[in-house]
Amino acid sequence: MKIKFLFNKILDALNKNLIKPQKKIEIRLDRLSMDPHHYWIAVGKGMERPFTGEFCNHEQQGVYQCYHCKITLFQSDTKYQAQTGYASFFQHHKNSVKIIETKEKFRYSALQCMNCQSYLGQISKDGPPPTFLRYSINSGALKFYQPKSIKQLSQQSQQ
């Protein structure tokens, strides 16, 4: 709480031009409300320990959204079991993710949400057809959403 209080004071001073920053500083207020785990992934570019994420063995039909900005990143029909311990997909939803850096040595690239720039996970070229890509995504970067029509379908099939 104390940190938040001080932070507001700094912002206040900046707004009143009492402090003139030497460089243009970018403060993303939306990042400050994240809990440590989500912050560590989204900003710190952390990877969860394999097989610990809630979506690595998740098999329901629906949509995987960005945890932070809720845009659609992946559809459940592009998810597959890669046995890597991460939620794995072979294709992303159009205009949703972008590659930020490539680690040639480790043969993967880092991925972030195109909309809010949160870190998501990694992409490598050893996936299944038709794309031969493998997206290894942190469960903590995702939010699962099941559209109503699919929910009704699965309820009917259970009856």
Ligand SMILES: [Zn+2]
């Ligand atoms: Zn996002």
